[in-house]
Amino acid sequence: MHTKKCQLCGGSKLVKIIDLGLHPLADTFLPKECADKPITLYPLNVLLCKSCGHAMLGYVVPPEERYQKIDYSYTASNSKVSVEHFAKMAESVGTKISLGSKDLVIDIGSNDGTLLKSFKSQFGTKVIGIEPSKNIAKIAKKNGITTINDFFNTKTAKVISKKEKAKVIIATNVFNHITDMKAFVKDISLALDKTGLFIFEVPYFKTLVEQGAFDTIYLEHVSYFNVMPFHKFFKEHALYIHSLEKNDYMGGSIRVYVSKIKPKDSSIVNEYIDEEKKYGMYDLATYADFTKRIIDFSGRLNFDLYKAKASGEKIVAIGAATKGNTLLNYCKIDSTVIEFITDSSPLKIGKFAPGSNIPIRPDSDISNEISHALILPWNIADFLVSKLSHLNLKFIIPKMK
Ligand SMILES: [Zn+2]
Structure with missing residues (x-):
């Protein structure tokens, strides 16, 4: 459903500030029988309400479709x-x-x-x-x-x-x-x-x-x-x-x-609001710049991966995180570049990442042939790098800053 009114104030002056193209549900890892079938893609973009400053998706998939159709894989x-x-x-x-x-x-x-x-x-x-x-x-x-x-x-x-x-x-x-x-x-x-x-x-x-x-x-x-x-x-x-x-x-x-x-004292709330305004969270120029940074980042990541692939290296991705699916699908990285994604969850192993269709396998499948590892959950990169340090891999951490 396209968002016509602001979720918070009901205002209809909504401006598109971020557009990431078409994406499947990122949180739904696909079992084998679904991986071979066509998949539904939805527009993934963010709108800013000109009346109250709220940011929300421009297209909303009904919750029943998001959480109850296919078994959820995150514990x-x-x-x-x-x-x-x-x-x-x-x-x-x-x-x-x-x-x-x-x-x-x-x-x-x-x-x-x-x-x-x-x-x-x-x-x-x-x-x-x-x-x-x-x-x-x-x-x-x-x-x-x-x-x-x-x-x-x-x-x-x-x-x-x-x-x-x-x-x-x-x-x-x-x-x-x-x-x-x-x-x-x-x-x-x-x-x-x-x-x-x-x-x-x-x-x-x-x-x-x-x-x-x-x-x-x-x-x-x-x-x-x-x-x-x-x-x-x-x-x-x-x-x-x-x-x-x-x-x-x-x-x-x-x-x-x-x-x-x-509350008797709202100073902490006011401090946060001041910081948000100062950074430009309610200014369109901030998002034009954000978009440029995303495009530049995607180009650099693809360059690094394809360069390694072209020299005959084999690349895996680590951690079948939801955020990894936005990254892979936006940057158009699929199973032609990444051999497989490793994860420790038994609910994810054997499934496929939506869109990119990269299979998910256990860490123990990383053989000597693999030289590079793209860490999808960059927020826990330190933990994952130390966990896999014995494998002699070159790690790529897709973090902008
Ligand atoms: Zn609003």
Whole structure:
């Protein structure tokens, strides 16, 4: 569906600021029987609302198509970096607001229950996960995490709040996947205790543009978070940003603390907004420059890969990350250049990367013949380089800055 109105303010003055061409769903790795078939491509571009400054996708694929058609392949527990990040997050949040056994923590998009497991073990809280993907929700239940296999919507919010309201509602890398923002925050209000906190973590759009991380733009990321438009949006729904913290997760995220209580001091929010304006997040010229940087980057990456390939070298890619699919498809890198992608997740091995159709195989398949490795999840490049250091590979890290 083409976006005609701003997700936040309803304004219709929307300007295209980034255009990455046609892409398949980046988050859906294809089983063998689908890899040989035609694949649907959708326009991948970002619009900026001239009225409120919100950045969102110009074309939105319905959520049912995004998450429930083909088994989802990402489990947080399979990523060492994610497990550590979530354990720290639970510790920091739980300590900050002194969570205890009487408190309920809800995780929206709870995946296999990794984050909730940390809350449960560290603070003894009650936990409920909400996870739309059937196969992943099953894994969470097996792990002993109460999980509702559905989207977070009015129905699920009502079911939960009938019993008790949540002290904490968390959404990590989920808030930016939401299509109907207004309905979503209304449902948050419904399920949240009057002294509770809604905490979400998303990639920060300003960091994305600064770093040139265009590969974190994909069809599953419907909106791109900046503080200015959301500060206004939340206020209109009687919710208030209390605190903001930047971190390195997923290459540059922001953790946002929202509550029903009006804060006494909004200076941190104002500081962020000032920085966004200063950097030019609401100016079209910033994105014209961003586009130039993307084109230049793609040219240089292709040059390096083809040069190696032309001299008879063999190249693999490391880490079947979602962002890798935007990178491969935008830069038109496919199985003619990359032999295969390695990954440690059993849910991904044996499947194919959407669009590029590169097969996914285990790390152990990297033979002596392979000389180069393109690291797709550049945000954890240090970890992967050290993990594979014994293989004598030349690493290519596709990071702009
Ligand atoms: Zn707007």
